Amino acid sequence: MTLFSKTFGAASAIAMSCAAVAAQADVLFWSTQARPAEEAQAMTEQVLSGFAGGVDYQPNEGGPWLTRLQAELQAGSGSIGVLGSLHGDFSAMNPDDLVDLDDLGVSSASATFNTLAKLGTDNMQYIPWMQASYIMAANKEALQYLPEGADIDALTYDQLIEWSANVHEAVGEPKFGFPAGPKGLKHRFFQGYLYPSYTNGVVRTFASDEAVTAWEAFKSLWEHTNPASTNFSFMQEQLLSGDAWIVFDHTSRLAQAFNDRPDDFVAFPAPAGPTGRGFMPVLAGVAIPRTAPDMDAAKELVKYMLDPATQIATLRATNFFPVVDVALPEDLPPSVKAAGDAVAKMSGSADANPGLLPAGLGDKGGDFSQVFVDTFERIVLANQDIRMVLDDQKGKLAAIMQESGAPCWAPDAASDGPCPVE
Template identity: 70%
Template sequence: MTKTRTTTLAAALLAAGTFAGTGGSAQADILFWSTQAKPVEETQAMRGEVLSGFDEAVDYQASDGGPWLTRIQAELEAGSGTIGVLGGLHGDFTSLTDNLVDLSDIDLGGVTVNETFQQLGTLGTDEQKYLPWMQASYVMAANKKALEYLPEGADINALTYDELIAWTKTLAEETGGPKFGFPAGPKGLKHRFFQGYLYPSYTNSMVTKFRSPEAEEAWNKFKELWQYTNPASTGFAFMQEQLLTEDVWVAFDHTARLADAFNQRPDDFVAFPAPAGPTGRGFMPVVAGVAIPETAPDMEAAKALAAYMLKPETQIATLKATNFFPVVEVDLPDDMPAAVKISGAAIAAMSGAEDANPGLLPMGLGDNDGKFNQVYIDTFERIVLAGQDVRTVLDEQAETLRSIMEESGAPCWAPDEPSEGACPVE
């Protein structure tokens, strides 16, 4: 079945009221159609704790990405619809850019929104196609015992890769062995570090500059860091475990994989932003936003709801409901879990840094997503673990990456410049 016939069928089904949530009757509430907060308990929390404070009734409906896109495409094709507000990840919106209304005229009431994410919400246009809504990320963590070994004059909230290497070198020399831990095990998230942290920090790219001289410098820099990394890291998955046993004193991981350490011993650990390189402080945010389709039945109510989602109190309620962090300046209440407070401060510092350089989650790859990740894993294993020549490995892996991009046809995403068609590998 062709895409046109599929969407035409979807439009017919929509008209018949057979999509979940329409009930075949007139939609009185504002329909918030979202790919986020899908687990039942999160959906219930969104309805009962987050959206219940809004002035009008909201029907929050969570959906998988496929049906989510099919329904909004059907409404757009029909020229009218019931969806008032769309919730989704950055990548969910990229195929809808031309059909999302400009939100730059929404009055946010003096709320300070993260500038980096607000820029992402333009989707490469001169309009605000979505407003950032919430975020998750990866951070660094350290046992407070490690802080006395920081290089002189170093700011833990603004470290460079050179300073991190100097720190881990001193730790190894002064404490009797390597104290840096890295999730390099089979179930570790090492590929996300290379994609979203190392590459943006040295190449301002994730794909196009994969085999560049700057990428070569990045891998050589990581090889330096590896000298002072706990050799058992090739078996590490969740770094909270090694922090608690003190097998490592400094580590990198996703906030969810550090939470137990922060919650069990909140006075012993600190979280801080990932280091910066020549092209900025690369980091990989999982950014969700709210958007309004041009077919929204009540534009004024939809814009009011979008503004409501960015209120500080709404952001805190959303954090409690979803474990996604705020995208606006907000003081977290004292009753939040230790992991939330510790990680939240680091995420805010990292995403709000002047040199913040986000590398978004790969998008548009379809079934090639796993192959894309494997390129970075294989590159790490060949260069760092097997000691193969950096230039040779990058040239060979670049060909694999190029074939993946061409097969998927995925256009570039940040920090790479937008592309027409498949993202090129130089």
Template identity: 50%
Template sequence: MKRIVSFGILASTVLAFASPVLAQTIFVSTQLRPIEEATVVREELLQDVGDVDYVVEEPPQFAVRMEAERQAGKHTVSLVGALHGELSPLADKNALEPLDDLAKKLAAGGMPQAVLDLGKLGKPNQQYIPWMQATYVMAARKEALQYLPAGTDVNALSYDQLIEWGKKMQEATGQPQIGFPAGPKGLMARYFQGYFYPSFTGGVVRTFQGAEAAAGWEKLKALWAFVTPNSTNYDFMQEPLAAGEVMVAWDHIARLKNAISASPDDYVVFPAPSGPKGRGYMPVVAGLAIPKGSPDKAGATKVIEHLTTPDVQLMTASRVGFFPTLNVKLPEDLDPGVALLAGAVTATQTSKDALISLLPVGLGDKGGEFNKVYMDAFQRIILRNEPVGDVLKAQAATLTKLMADTKARCWAPDARSDGPCPVQ
């Protein structure tokens, strides 16, 4: 890293593109949605690039809007910013403009070809331009380090060590000191898909209900004894960390950044724990794409070129905690908190037991239903203490139907499939 949906939604969308097209370049993004981040985009990252209307949408609404405009053949959106897996359905429907010329310029300007190739989405032409990247890490207040089990390397933490650490902190303070973003808008589903399941089973979909998954859930039960019950209210872990409500937390780097940047000397940042199958982690790549029928293709191209310049990429890292896709060196005077996060990302990527788990691909507008399978399992097993085997069997049936309905093939770390990814 240092080198770096409903009828109502559909109806409102139809009304939107039935209205006169505005003069601005309409830029719709599923990323940088929180008001603080969206303000940075509007007032800083898009400064001096023209008249751009930055519109944020939740992934389900984004999928419905783009499909409605595609089917109607009337377009208001000139540029989209979304995750790799959110752009894949658009590419599958041949709904994106090829961006080969832009990709060649960026390759010459320092964007690694391996990163650019992600934007092809398995097709001959460039479907999107990689915009920014991130992942999830753990952070701890330094006073928590005194309770680390003897001989533990925080950068090579195991689940057993995390459990012992949590136990020692709770015994010393009288309160559970570990926190997760399990609130309504938290990213806990990504923990299960990118970290927990890969670490314990080596997969996400195929391995959903096997013996290894059951053993993993039992281990999570043991860990949850030392997790604050308030976790079900937390959406961003930076607030409870900064307030001293927890000493140790897992979250997306952008949702830890404010606390760590405000007091970098108070924290350590490190990879998530490893399980029997390795140290699962989820690289998050967001891309910029131009929908076919874009009313302002030239303006959209200009915005992409602007957002992928070295200065703006570094500003993005500094201001919102998403790292460059360009191969640029982070400056020596970089925000110390961002530097801490960058170090943890590097430690994660270079861990000898690192196991990459990609974001879901091919689910279309069913991504929310996919997340719900894992969150329902969590609520039933961990919060309600229902029998692990019974819950996994029921949720596996839901997952099997979802994969069949979407025809989504397996993605890493699951082995490839010719048809819908099977739940074994």
């Protein structure tokens, strides 16, 4: 028996087993999110218990999640009622395998997210469900040095550079902090923030003239960055110590600062560049496969997940933030309230330009990120010529894209086949 026939047989068996229980009363919510036992329990007891129809919440790793889904789609019937997963997982699917959800009358507060959820079609193929992201934070002592007329919730990169320069001059030392340490998430800043803000792309535009401008801007910012940033990984530590007054990091890596001293710090959106306010959402959505056994119940569950009260319950259970306009309760931890407000302003801004998590790279994901780390180290730390470095690194990036076969993701324009480095 061939490997293909073994796999096909296993998939068929899964599909038949699923079909046998398709008549169950509870809607099967098949999810890649909220997998840890504590989160899964909280989803069942705190989030989904209020759904009148009953929900069987089953979180799984990506592999088993996809295997069962594909088996049911192949068999033409099954038991999965609602799918929960990241945008990248849905974008890799055939839209014909998902039910159009325009008629539900629910969506996120972000027009950008709603466009992404159409997966290149004219209809909503999934509904944005919850989000996490990276944001900016600052010691309130730094606010007095903001450039004249600057709005902290709508900064540009030029204003961020000027602000950092003002602080540097006023206190006599550089106070911008950046997670450039070995465990820092610096690559996500370049992929999801700097490049989308200056080039409206990540892969296609990697070595563009606009990318040269982006790196020139970052070098200007680096002049006002604490040089010890090459050892910084969790910027909450530098906020609390005072080694940095203005920082960028993932919401979870800033939480301790806001929880320990909530009155000392402020969270705010990432700045905007010439091509928008680049930011990297970790965007999860809910969708309905065409094989759902009870389409009406599945649609009701999707609508339930977007209810403001459910969105708050989901935040408590998962630490993922709402995608709808909702007032955050006063009893949430200070870090959640501060970060949630900043994330909402960032994703809902008119110039929002999300740089999505890389998708389709397989085991080349680490190599992909290393290209951006190496580029940073050569241009910023070693002060090598920007054009020379980009032209050199361009070939490495192109090889990774060809070997992985990964198509482009937003904000790069869609591609047929591997995303080209133009």
